[in-house]
Amino acid sequence: MPELPEVETVRKGLSDFLPLKINKVERTPELASILKTEEFSLKGLTISSLERKGKVLIFHLGDGKTVVSRFGMAGSWEVSEEKNKKKHNHLQLYCTSSQGKVFLSYVDARRFGKMHIGYQEVTKRELAKVGVDVTTEEFNEKILRDILKKYPDRQIKPLLLEQEKLAGIGNYLACEILAHCNVRPTRRCKTITKEETKKMVWATKKVVSESIEKNGLTFTKTTGYRDVLGNAGEFFDGLVVFRQKLCKLCGDVPVKKIVLATRGTFYCPKCQK
Numbered sequence: 051m052p053e054l055p056e057v058e059t060v061r062k063g064l065s066d067f068l069p070l071k072i073n074k075v076e077r078t079p080e081l082a083s084i085l086k087t088e089e090f091s092l093k094g095l096t097i098s099s100l101e102r103k104g105k106v107l108i109f110h111l112g113d114g115k116t117v118v119s120r121f122g123m124a125g126s127w128e129v130s131e132e133k134n135k136k137k138h139n140h141l142q143l144y145c146t147s148s149q150g151k152v153f154l155s156y157v158d159a160r161r162f163g164k165m166h167i168g169y170q171e172v173t174k175r176e177l178a179k180v181g182v183d184v185t186t187e188e189f190n191e192k193i194l195r196d197i198l199k200k201y202p203d204r205q206i207k208p209l210l211l212e213q214e215k216l217a218g219i220g221n222y223l224a225c226e227i228l229a230h231c232n233v234r235p236t237r238r239c240k241t242i243t244k245e246e247t248k249k250m251v252w253a254t255k256k257v258v259s260e261s262i263e264k265n266g267l268t269f270t271k272t273t274g275y276r277d278v279l280g281n282a283g284e285f286f287d288g289l290v291v292f293r294q295k296l297c298k299l300c301g302d303v304p305v306k307k308i309v310l311a312t313r314g315t316f317y318c319p320k321c322q323k
């Protein structure tokens with residue numbers, strides 16, 4: 051599932067093609083289950099800039115017009131020189147970019163993605179559902195402490211995944227962040243110390259920036275997340291507990307896998323208390 055580093059990689063990849071003028075639009079009937087708002091047609095409009103908040107990608111089209119895109123489980127934006135013939139390509143845009151004629155496509159095999167094509171009010175409404183982006187300066191020890199205080203009896207890991215509180219963290223990032231700050235995923239928020247909170251902020255910035263550096267995470271060579279040109283992310287070797295046999299922090303303890311709030315969760319019983 052695309053998390054902050056993967057969405058950021060897509061944003062950077064698309065930026066190389068801006069401005070992107072949309073000349074023609076083709077869509078599948080299935081797009082209807084993804085496209086939640088449609089206040090105008092994209093035809094004739096130009097994507098002039100891109101923004102990201104947490105895992106949400108925002109396309110700016112001028113005059114307050116935007117596309118707000120959530121990738122869901124498997125959604126992504128792809129750029130190609132030829133028409134994208136993938137089965138799950140639900141939105142094909144014929145464009146003229148800074149690099150010539152290209153096709154921009156929204157591909158989503160699982161169709162859990164959500165898209166809003168709307169004016170400022172829609173953008174505002176959608177972004178209001180998203181909490182503090184963990185790559186911004188706004189995300190600091192105080193913000194995290196306030197959140198932990200507000201939910202004393204909740205377990206830390208499921209809480210980290212809630213986008214309206216902190217934006218950008220998904221399943222693999224949460225596991226990795228907790229490993230690097232030595233906190234067990236099952237810990238109740240009220241038991242987390244001031245020192246651990248401070249370390250959690252540091253670990254979040256570290257893991258997120260390292261994953262962005264590697265263009266995100268792709269699990270297997272054949273499936274999963276790809277950047278706009280179809281390249282896999284290379285953060286896999288940077289993982290210390292997520293889908294690992296042995297913890298890479300201590301090097302000798304088998305990683306434990308548990309299910310927490312329906313999500314596969316990995317931790318080291320020695321490094322994480």
Ligand SMILES: [Zn+2]
Pocket residue numbers: 297298299300301302303318319320321322
């Ligand atoms: Zn360990």
